Amino acid sequence: MKLTLVMAMTADGKIARHNRHFPNWTGRADKRMFKQLTTEAGVVIMGAGTYETIGKPLSGRLNVVMTRHPDRFQPAENLWITADSPERILSELEARGYAAAALTGGATINSLFARAHLIDEMVVTISPVLFGEGLSMFSEPIHAALDLKSMREIEPGVVVVHYAFRYDATTLPSQ
Numbered sequence: 280m281k282l283t284l285v286m287a288m289t290a291d292g293k294i295a296r297h298n299r300h301f302p303n304w305t306g307r308a309d310k311r312m313f314k315q316l317t318t319e320a321g322v323v324i325m326g327a328g329t330y331e332t333i334g335k336p337l338s339g340r341l342n343v344v345m346t347r348h349p350d351r352f353q354p355a356e357n358l359w360i361t362a363d364s365p366e367r368i369l370s371e372l373e374a375r376g377y378a379a380a381a382l383t384g385g386a387t388i389n390s391l392f393a394r395a396h397l398i399d400e401m402v403v404t405i406s407p408v409l410f411g412e413g414l415s416m417f418s419e420p421i422h423a424a425l426d427l428k429s430m431r432e433i434e435p436g437v438v439v440v441h442y443a444f445r446y447d448a449t450t451l452p453s454q
């Protein structure tokens with residue numbers, strides 16, 4: 280199972296101003312890329328906070344929504360509400376025949392997967408805006424290094440950077 284973190288951030292490293300800030304600042308090209316990458320993967324995994332910000336399942340993909348309180352969500356097509364751990368979610372997806380999944384935030388859920396060393400790659404859109412406040416990509420300390428795979432400008436001023444994760448302590452720069 281290949282897990283790719285797909286996120287957008289400001290040039291000062293923020294993913295949102297607050298925990299219900301709808302990501303409408305990332306630009307059209309990012310939206311198109313997000314749809315393409317997540318549709319190719321077939322699965323988006325997100326936290327309850329992000330799901331509530333979006334307000335409905337994303338069409339054409341299995342939406343896995345992580346919550347400690349599954350009863351508070353209504354069932355819907357393409358929606359799997361779960362209190363399972365990241366490891367169990369990925370093995371269940373594999374059992375269902377998925378070879379890849381996109382992890383799509385927010386900070387809390389990203390941290391659960393990074394802490395368990397389950398994120399293989401990261402595609403980050405850097406938008407030419409500043410918030411000066413708000414959420415980072417992770418909500419707790421993470422120890423990982425990244426290998427650059429590619430970078431490109433997808434619309435004027437908007438850059439996408441693609442990294443592979445490296446968790447091996449012997450190869451990490453001192454942090």
Ligand SMILES: NC(=O)c1ccc[n+]([C@@H]2O[C@H](COP(=O)([O-])OP(=O)(O)OC[C@H]3O[C@@H](n4cnc5c(N)ncnc54)[C@H](OP(=O)(O)O)[C@@H]3O)[C@@H](O)[C@H]2O)c1
Binds near residue numbers: 297298345383391
């Ligand atoms: N820029 C981007 O690319 C991007 C992408 C995604 C999201 N965002 C933004 O990020 C913000 C949301 O991030 P967030 O960190 O507040 O929320 P989040 O990570 O989406 O979801 C957090 C929620 O997950 C649930 N959860 C499930 N398992 C958990 C566990 N083991 N420990 C703790 N919580 C667990 C909890 O809800 P329960 O109380 O239901 O258990 C918790 O409140 C929004 O503003 C959104 O727009 C930005």
